[in-house]
Amino acid sequence: MGILQLRGVTVGYGSTTVIDHLDWAVGTTRSPVTALLGPSGCGKSTLLRAIAGLEPLIAGTVEWDGHDLSHVPVHRRDFGVVFQDGQLFSGRTVGQNIAYGLRLRRWPRAAIAARVADMLELVQLPGSADRRVTDLSGGQAQRVALARALAPRPRLLLLDEPLAALDARLREELAFAIGDIVRAADTPTVVVTHDRAEAALLADEVSVMRDGAIVQTAPPAHLWQRPADDWVADFLGATLLVDAEVDGASLQTPFGAVPTAALAGGLPAGPCRLALRPESLLAESLLADSRGSGPAEGGREGVVTHSAALPAGRRLRVATAGLGEVDAVTAEDPAVGATVRLRMDPAHVAVIGL
Numbered sequence: 397m398g399i400l401q402l403r404g405v406t407v408g409y410g411s412t413t414v415i416d417h418l419d420w421a422v423g424t425t426r427s428p429v430t431a432l433l434g435p436s437g438c439g440k441s442t443l444l445r446a447i448a449g450l451e452p453l454i455a456g457t458v459e460w461d462g463h464d465l466s467h468v469p470v471h472r473r474d475f476g477v478v479f480q481d482g483q484l485f486s487g488r489t490v491g492q493n494i495a496y497g498l499r500l501r502r503w504p505r506a507a508i509a510a511r512v513a514d515m516l517e518l519v520q521l522p523g524s525a526d527r528r529v530t531d532l533s534g535g536q537a538q539r540v541a542l543a544r545a546l547a548p549r550p551r552l553l554l555l556d557e558p559l560a561a562l563d564a565r566l567r568e569e570l571a572f573a574i575g576d577i578v579r580a581a582d583t584p585t586v587v588v589t590h591d592r593a594e595a596a597l598l599a600d601e602v603s604v605m606r607d608g609a610i611v612q613t614a615p616p617a618h619l620w621q622r623p624a625d626d627w628v629a630d631f632l633g634a635t636l637l638v639d640a641e642v643d644g645a646s647l648q649t650p651f652g653a654v655p656t657a658a659l660a661g662g663l664p665a666g667p668c669r670l671a672l673r674p675e676s677l678l679a680e681s682l683l684a685d686s687r688g689s690g691p692a693e694g695g696r697e698g699v700v701t702h703s704a705a706l707p708a709g710r711r712l713r714v715a716t717a718g719l720g721e722v723d724a725v726t727a728e729d730p731a732v733g734a735t736v737r738l739r740m741d742p743a744h745v746a747v748i749g750l
């Protein structure tokens with residue numbers, strides 16, 4: 397696997413700079429799939445297009461294995477690109493679409509036919525070469541677009557929101573399939589997405605982008621457990637950020653103390669900052685006579701203001717003294733207005749900035 401290295405890459409439109417002196421390396425670890433994850437408008441597509449050579453650089457270099465590609469035209473970079481809607485040639489068959497890049501490269505006819513058949517096997521559409529692309533479902537069309545991009549054996553595959561046009565169920569299925577396909581093809585891949593679940597389904601490593609800069613790169617599990625800063629934690633779905641303190645073997649939090657060892661990865665002594673999601677707080681109903689029994693009981697009391705049955709379980713919004721309204725989960729069904737005790741589930745807590 398080769399290495400893609402960006403140095404000081406600066407890209408913009410007119411007088412607006414979207415990406416300013418960005419350094420980024422892909423392929424330095426044995427991670428075939430890297431997700432570029434960030435909110436809408438942060439510059440992900442612009443960066444992908446700059447890597448592909450579709451957007452000129454104002455400054456900096458795009459290098460492959462130490463060779464500067466900045467002045468190499470798109471079709472000479474040996475990179476495959478797939479956009480959100482696949483952009484198949486609608487007047488041609490599936491096979492003709494996949495063969496397109498091979499014809500341009502003047503592959504012999506028999507080799508093209510064999511490669512098209514192999515690619516259709518790889519994307520799990522065997523025997524579909526003669527189908528019209530207008531007859532394909534959205535998911536099938538994306539598989540064909542992937543086959544077309546992979547057919548000439550690119551050294552890098554660039555995917556721009558490849559699942560965005562599909563419905564939720566198909567998205568998950570195709571996310572796993574794309575991961576399988578590019579690993580089987582042994583092609584390092586960069587996939588742009590604004591969806592954190594999609595990034596985790598697809599990628600071995602995730603680079604988080606904010607306002608044209610990469611702010612954190614880590615494997616998905618590490619990213620969820622150790623977001624680099626408040627912004628990353630928030631973008632990844634934290635609903636509450638709180639300060640805490642590691643005191644010996646226990647972590648003192650506004651929701652009581654939990655054993656430090658219960659947090660993935662452990663923690664050094666001293667102050668720290670926690671990012672909580674709804675699953676980080678477990679609500680239990682309080683019997684009327686145990687109300688106000690204080691911190692000795694652990695946890696924090698609050699009053700249920702909203703309650704909703706979600707597919708994964710019941711979600712509550714709870715008004716607390718001092719921390720305002722917080723989100724929590726529960727195995728019970730407390731009424732709005734009921735008093736509950738909130739305890740922290742350390743298995744679902746992230747620690748910021750370690």
Ligand SMILES: Nc1ncnc2c1ncn2[C@@H]1O[C@H](COP(=O)(O)OP(=O)(O)OP(=O)(O)O)[C@@H](O)[C@H]1O
Nearest residue numbers: 409410414434435436437438439440441442443590
């Ligand atoms: N062709 C263009 N001309 C002018 N401005 C552009 C152009 N393309 C993108 N931009 C602007 O550049 C910024 C980054 O856009 P970009 O599409 O790269 O972001 P993104 O993270 O991919 O977002 P999205 O997921 O919404 O596409 C945005 O402010 C956008 O409006």
